[in-house]
Amino acid sequence: MNSTKIRDIVERDGPFASLYIDASHNTEDAAHQHELRWRAIKEQLSTAGADRTTVGLLEDALLATPPVPGRCGRVLIADRETLLADEVLPEVPPRDIVRVARLPYVLPLLEQAARQVAHVVALVDRRGSDIYAVDSSNAVVGETVQGEGHPLHKIRHGGGWSAWSIQHRVDEKIRRNIDEVAREVTRLAEQVRARVIIIGGEVTSRAALADALPAHGAEVVQVEAGARAAGADQTEFDEQVYAIVSEQAEQEQHSVLEKFATESGRPEGLAVAGLAATTAALAEANVDQLLINEAALGDRLVQTEPAPIHPVDEVQVAAGDTRAASICRADEALPVAALNCGAAITPVDEAGAIPEGVGALLRHR
Known part of the structure; x- marks a missing residue:
């Protein structure tokens, strides 16, 4: 699910039941364990105040x-x-x-x-290629390019001019097939705005395809695995595709953290850190990118009404603060506020990368 679809969720009125x-x-x-688990979850939902309709939707x-x-x-939400x-x-x-x-x-x-x-794979x-692309919402677009038929095997013995002519036609067919595959890979890469193109299969063919691809923003990676043979x-x-895509995502997260560190180190840098400064930036719709480490953010709370959003003292809540109805967990409220103001959100894995587990790259000072 991409951020656009998630934004559709946060624009609705609650209350919500969220299950992970x-x-x-x-x-x-x-199957029996699944049923027992649901009974326990159902009890938790009822205790937390979920109404029958909501519980019924989840149960179905x-x-x-x-x-x-x-x-x-x-x-499920x-x-x-x-x-x-x-x-x-x-x-x-x-x-x-269960919330x-x-x-x-x-x-x-x-x-x-x-x-x-x-990415594109x-x-x-x-003879050709099996190709598919995955867009940023994890939707798969697939197409198979088969190439041009026979003969596609190399001549491995003598035969003079005739053999040379056949060999030349074979090489030309292989080249045209690779060019056709390269055009399709390029089309799909542009369609999904691919960050990485992953090529596997026959050694010579994957190298030829990598050479035939035009220069563009996507990184091209060859892997020594995979075959088109039936039943392979x-x-x-x-596994290698998953690892490469995961590494690419980690690199992009690292790039955001590097930018955050650079901006934080400048006197007038476009970055703030900590819950108070981040909620203030969100209240002004001045967040370009929200960085959040859920483990470090923990159980901190914020008040959303009356606006603007701001942190609250847990002692006040425990003492029966009359504003409790507008007090929410920060790990729920901050992503919603960021999505509502059109900010991107980068979950951060690195412990200690941002104070109090939350920070922001700003749109302006």
Whole structure:
């Protein structure tokens, strides 16, 4: 799910129920465990104040959808009218999270979106290529380019002029096939605004494809895995694709952190750190990029009404502050505020990278 779809969620009126749960189906008694887990979650939802309609929407989604084999997580978000999100997570959450609140809890969805770097994958041999592209919302666009037919095998013996002529035609067909594949890879890369193009398959063909691609913004990476043959095991190739895309996402996060550090080190730099300064920037719609480390942010609270958004003292809340209805968890309120003002959001993994777990790159001073 990309930030545009997440923004559609945060624009709705609450309350919301947000679930991030273990949805693994990798044991003989997985179905029974799934049912027991839902009973516990349902009880937590009721205790937290979720109404029957919201609970019913979540229950229908959880119990009616066939399980995904293996280990995975799942996120579901619903309000009183609609199931707003139902996504499989590639990793199991460290613990089940069940929240009922005035705002939706979308930060883990944003963390998943941050790992979804647009890319193109091409698996090539002399006859053509299997190609697919993945856009920034993790939607897959696929097409297979087969190339031109036969003969596509090299001549490995003598034969004079006739053999040379056949060999020349073979080389020309292979070159045209590679050029055709390069055009399709380029088209898909431009369509999804790819950050990286990953090429696997036959050694000579993938090198030729890399040379045939025009210069553009995407990084081109060749991997020594993958084959187009029917029934070929693509596990290693898929793992390498995942690793390359993950590395690209980490590089982009690192670039944002480097910019944040540079701006923070300048007297009039376009960066602020800490909860108070960040909420002040959000209140002024002056955030270009919100940086947030959920672990470091912890259970801090903010008040959203009356505006502007600002931190509150947990002691006041514990003492029964009359404004408690407008007090929210910062890890819920800050992403919502950032999305509402059109800011990008970068979840940060590096411990200690930003004070109090939150900071912002500003639009102006």
